[in-house]
Amino acid sequence: MDTINNKGISRREALKRMGLFMGSTALGMPAALTACKKEAKKRILFYFTATGNCLYVARQLADEHTELLSIPQLVKQGRYDFEADEIGIVYPIYGHMPPNLVRNFIQKAHLTAAYKFAVLTFGARKCNAVGIWDEITRKAGKPFDYITTMIMVDNWLPNFDMNEQMKMDKGIPANLERIRADLAQQRHWLEPFTEEERRMHEGFMAYTHLDPEVGFLMRSEKYFRITDACVGCAICTDVCPRGNYKLTSTGVKTEGDCDFCFACIQNCSQKAIQFAELPDDPLLARGEVNPNARYRNEHVSLWSIKNANRQ
Ligand SMILES: Cc1cc2nc3c(=O)[nH]c(=O)nc-3n(C[C@H](O)[C@H](O)[C@H](O)COP(=O)(O)O)c2cc1C
Ligand code: SF4
Ligand code: SF4
Structure with a gap:
């Protein structure tokens, strides 16, 4: 209720004169909180998904200041210019590499952001997927500050029975918590991989004859x-x-x-x-x-x- 004080003006009017009235929702809110709200970071989060894992992860990492953008839709619209406080990407690894569409998108895109992060989902063996994304993005002149992986159901049909995969506990909530905490403090970190993992990827490439500059196409x-x-x-x-x-x-x-x-x-x-x-x-x-x-x-x-x- 708007009360009248002993000088004959209402509380609302008094606050207005003091420069403190900002509408009813801000009334009574501590100054620090108001400032905090103003400084909320704008985040763009790109994703690519075939069976939903990456869209699920992207949604779990999004807040009300996040714009979730599907890479195939951006490619369709010819949109390649983006600016935000933070830009992130969630994609599935294919033979430890990004999908061809994701690779082409990132090579073409102009990204303006103080902090760039990537979350790579996989199902069984990540090898040096982090190093591969680091190399691709560095070569394209847009290095990422944070790259991590996250294990989910493996949708690679030739080797895995989906019914068996769905029964497995892959520790998804704990991994999401870990990544959320890292992003909240804008952690600069590339998840490490071993020399053995790098060699395993080389063996995979030799066996499949895939072009390392293209991946699965x-x-x-x-x-x-x-x-x-x-x-x-x-x-x-x-x-x-x-x-x-x-x-x-x-x-x-x-x-x-x-x-x-x-x-x-x-x-x-x-x-x-x-x-x-x-x-x-x-x-x-x-x-x-x-x-x-x-x-x-x-x-x-x-x-x-x-x-x-x-x-
Ligand atoms: C072509 C293809 C290749 C894949 N290669 C790997 C791989 O090298 N290592 C791995 O652990 N998972 C691999 N996967 C599994 C996916 O990365 C994983 O299931 C991912 O979470 C799927 O994401 P989505 O549901 O958003 O499409 C592959 C899947 C496909 C379709
Ligand atoms: S192939 Fe499968 S998804 Fe496509 S039209 Fe036939 S039933 Fe539907
Ligand atoms: S045709 Fe190829 S690109 Fe299209 S949905 Fe099937 S696997 Fe994906």
Whole structure:
């Protein structure tokens, strides 16, 4: 209630004259808190996701001053200029490297921020993923101040049964707490990796013959086939960050450069997308572990993945 004092002016009016009245929400708020509110850091957080892990992590690291931006949407819009107090990125490692789309985006982007951080999600073996991101971003003239990894469900279908992966406790809440605490104090730190991990990555590259400057960049028509179980629901056309799927009069077709992210195969409503049989391909020599098991992060809706990736 607005009371009248003995000089005949209201409390509100008195505060106004003293330069302290800032509207009813600020009334009674200590000056330090008001200043703190004004200084809230603006954070931009980029993410790339196929099965929701990275979107979940990005959401968990976001506060009300964070703008969450999907990299495939930014690429679609041709947006490459960004300015904020802090800029972060969350992406899944593919063969310990960033997805090709993420690599191209960061090489092109102009980032203005006092603090840059990266969180790389993985499922089983991170090797020197931190060193790889450090090298890519340094070469591109935008080194990151903080790079860490975070273990989640491994969505690499050739080697892992998704049903088994989902049962595993990967210590996600504790890891999120650790990263939140680091970011709150703008920690400058690159998570260390061992020489053995670096050598393991080299062995992987020699075995797969992937180009280290490119990473996974396949052709979707070579690796995926659509079975008769397809009902034409069109989910695949929305979740592919490359727009590689089309509904045609003769069924669903896929074609195009492919990050091998597995958004299509994992999110298909009928498990109608399967890997082609490629016994001579080092990645698929043994097929996949369980063609009937598919994964999407339990906290992330299909709708969100479509919104993140739709082309
Ligand atoms: C093509 C591909 C390669 C992958 N390579 C690795 C890897 O080298 N090491 C690892 O631990 N996990 C690897 N993974 C697992 C993902 O990095 C991990 O599941 C990630 O959290 C998925 O994120 P998302 O759900 O946001 O798509 C790979 C997954 C895919 C699809
Ligand atoms: S998501 Fe699966 S079922 Fe739906 S249209 Fe694509 S291939 Fe067919
Ligand atoms: S075709 Fe499938 S694996 Fe390739 S980019 Fe599209 S969604 Fe990802």
